[in-house]
Amino acid sequence: MTTLLHIDSSARSGGSDEHRFGSHSRRLSRRFVSGWKARRPGDAVVYRDVGAKPPEAVSGSWIHAAFTPPENREHWMREVLAESDELVDELLQADVIVAGVPMYNFGVPAQFKAYIDNIVRVGRTFGFDRSRPGEPYWPMVPADKTLVILSSRGDYGYEAGGRLANRNHVEPGIKTAFSYLGITDVHSVAVEFDEFADERLQASIASAEGVVDKLVADLSGRAGKERAA
């Protein structure tokens, strides 16, 4: 059985296929997950909506607790790390992470950055040892996981090589953080032209949905083969 972790981070509720001011990234993530379930109904899906419920930003107490060895942690430290532990557990249990992450002001929404800041955890998702020869860090997340980033942008040309590529800090920022944890198999699809609300937006949605469907076919087929192997 494969486990999907379905994350949404848009501040908007509902997909843009549900109502006029709905979210394109929610629309794509739901399409991905429902397409996957149609092909592999026995797979598990865990849902995490950081758009509706932003995780707490990392605090001084959080840092203090996280850098205290687990066996030395006091009660308040375990409490302050409880949400982070839950998010890390979900991540480690997932085989495929499907993250709806719209572009807000050229980067990920604050609520998705809060998610990242909570899953990058010393001793759980990355290791750190100052006395280690060479790099003092190493990834602790098993390398067999796949991340799918489903995004949405108001303007257009943010893709690699595009006219605004150097202003896009969404996929590059996510990839850098996740690769640090050991997650390097990353796929991404984005809707563009949202703010123009014209036929170019409609074409971009149709194109993105086609890529999502193809990704679902490819990745779910691969999951089937790995299971049979």
Added chain:
Amino acid sequence: MTTLLHIDSSARSGGSDEHRFGSHSRRLSRRFVSGWKARRPGDAVVYRDVGAKPPEAVSGSWIHAAFTPPENREHWMREVLAESDELVDELLQADVIVAGVPMYNFGVPAQFKAYIDNIVRVGRTFGFDRSRPGEPYWPMVPADKTLVILSSRGDYGYEAGGRLANRNHVEPGIKTAFSYLGITDVHSVAVEFDEFADERLQASIASAEGVVDKLVADLSGRAGKERAA
């Protein structure tokens, strides 16, 4: 009179010159502001600590309210935008913005991204008109403001051209968002080697403090000349 907006966003309290686990970015921002005040005691300083009190992440209601013309806003809309309005007012009143922004997981802390998401406000800091010929956006913040980014990183080599430059989403992400608003005079200084806690960290702090002092001399001197002109 010049007005400084002093922002801190580190989750840690106090500067690293105050206690062992204090913040380097807070240390640099306080040094900048106290150096400025020593030279220009009549200038005003407004302080905003988004590390201690993270702004609310942007919500669906926030977006709805922000895109409703001010004259049509209902009471709940003005309430949901109150914090954003306060942050925008502070930004517009400032001549020099001094922002302590440590690198968290290769990007800005979630609490600083929440700040950015709250100051990028249609009709207040940028304009948007879909029917406008050419670009539908324009910056609304007067171009005479200066932004100083004071950062801190665990590892080293994140500067432009450095070995980890492509993993640094802090200064590039901030510059992209602020330039969209019209703030393009940006200076930045960073402490590196924090996680090694050895003589390289001490050298990096000393060097960063030197650059901060020089920046204070240059920028406060410029403010004096502009006033005299």
